Amino acid sequence: MRKSIKIIKNRSDIGAGTRGSDMGVDAIEIAAINKGSQYFNNFPFIEVQTRNESVYRADQNVFAKRIEEVKEQCDRLAAVVQQTLTAGEFPLIFSGDHSSAIGSIAGIKATYPEKTLGVIWIDAHADLHSPYTTPSGNLHGMPLAATIGEDNLSCKINDVPELTAAYWEHLKNIGVSGPKIKPEHLVYFGVRDTEESEDILIQNVGIKNYQVAEIRSREMDVCVQEALAKLSDCDFLYVSFDVDSMDCDLISDGTGTPVPKGFDQQEIIAMTEQLIGSDKVICFEVVEVNPLLDHKGNRMAEVTFEILEHITQPILIHLLV
Numbered sequence: 001m002r003k004s005i006k007i008i009k010n011r012s013d014i015g016a017g018t019r020g021s022d023m024g025v026d027a028i029e030i031a032a033i034n035k036g037s038q039y040f041n042n043f044p045f046i047e048v049q050t051r052n053e054s055v056y057r058a059d060q061n062v063f064a065k066r067i068e069e070v071k072e073q074c075d076r077l078a079a080v081v082q083q084t085l086t087a088g089e090f091p092l093i094f095s096g097d098h099s100s101a102i103g104s105i106a107g108i109k110a111t112y113p114e115k116t117l118g119v120i121w122i123d124a125h126a127d128l129h130s131p132y133t134t135p136s137g138n139l140h141g142m143p144l145a146a147t148i149g150e151d152n153l154s155c156k157i158n159d160v161p162e163l164t165a166a167y168w169e170h171l172k173n174i175g176v177s178g179p180k181i182k183p184e185h186l187v188y189f190g191v192r193d194t195e196e197s198e199d200i201l202i203q204n205v206g207i208k209n210y211q212v213a214e215i216r217s218r219e220m221d222v223c224v225q226e227a228l229a230k231l232s233d234c235d236f237l238y239v240s241f242d243v244d245s246m247d248c249d250l251i252s253d254g255t256g257t258p259v260p261k262g263f264d265q266q267e268i269i270a271m272t273e274q275l276i277g278s279d280k281v282i283c284f285e286v287v288e289v290n291p292l293l294d295h296k297g298n299r300m301a302e303v304t305f306e307i308l309e310h311i312t313q314p315i316l317i318h319l320l321v
């Protein structure tokens with residue numbers, strides 16, 4: 001039984017191409033304060049020290065920008081996640097850019113090396129690139145390739161220098177060495193903006209993607225139950241919620257890589273509430289709120305906070321059983 005929620009504030013944005021997702025954590029907190037909510041006062045929290053100062057330095061790793069610092073950040077987050085789980089607490093992680101998930105997943109795996117972990121990835125993007133295939137060099141497009149330990153070399157487009165390749169190997173081996181999860185233990189919700197190399201990999205390794213249209217035609221609860229059934233071999237589940245899974249035209253463009261035709265707020269609430277209904281979920285992470293890009297004031301953070309308010313009770317209920 002876990003004692004309570006522990007909030008982890010991981011204000012790092014160095015894995016993204018645009019600055020500002022480090023401020024997403026504070027934007028969500030300000031949304032709570034402006035609503036008169038005590039949310040962030042109700043739970044213990046811990047802050048992960050960042051390497052955001054590294055944006056001022058020129059970086060040689062064009063196919064994996066600031067990989068040395070991202071690796072260090074992920075090491076730090078992994079250690080905090082491990083410490084939180086070991087203390088019997090539920091890590092509720094607020095991160096900047098999505099490269100953080102490498103650390104979160106590594107921390108879970110380091111805590112439970114013998115257990116089988118599944119990942120539910122709610123996102124517009126597949127985040128399956130390696131330095132060999134990336135179109136942007138941004139590490140927030142690579143966390144799942146690092147997690148499943150897949151370079152996708154048959155789709156290689158970049159000649160990666162030795163030093164970058166060495167850091168990439170380190171990144172793949174945070175927490176415990178080797179892949180943290182099997183590709184069949186990864187399920188996507190809402191992925192709709194991918195590159196061809198990612199599509200090929202998704203096809204080759206057989207990752208299920210519950211697209212927005214499929215969920216609307218088959219009903220949310222049917223799809224969520226089916227996803228959980230697919231992951232029935234897993235002992236534990238980690239849920240990663242990238243706010244760009246939501247429709248940027250409908251909600252807000254307050255995120256680094258906004259994509260239209262995504263989920264609405266109610267769909268995310270229904271989805272995450274039902275996912276957390278599985279007592280296998282031991283960690284939840286929210287990422288990529290960027291208030292500097294929000295043309296609607298602080299709307300992305302406000303919507304994200306409303307979603308969090310809905311799922312917190314289900315998490316707490318599970319902690320009691």
Ligand SMILES: NC(=[NH2+])NCCC[C@H](N)C(=O)O
Binds near residue numbers: 138140194242
């Ligand atoms: N976590 C994210 N927002 N990822 C966006 C990745 C976009 C694109 N596929 C890239 O690799 O650059």
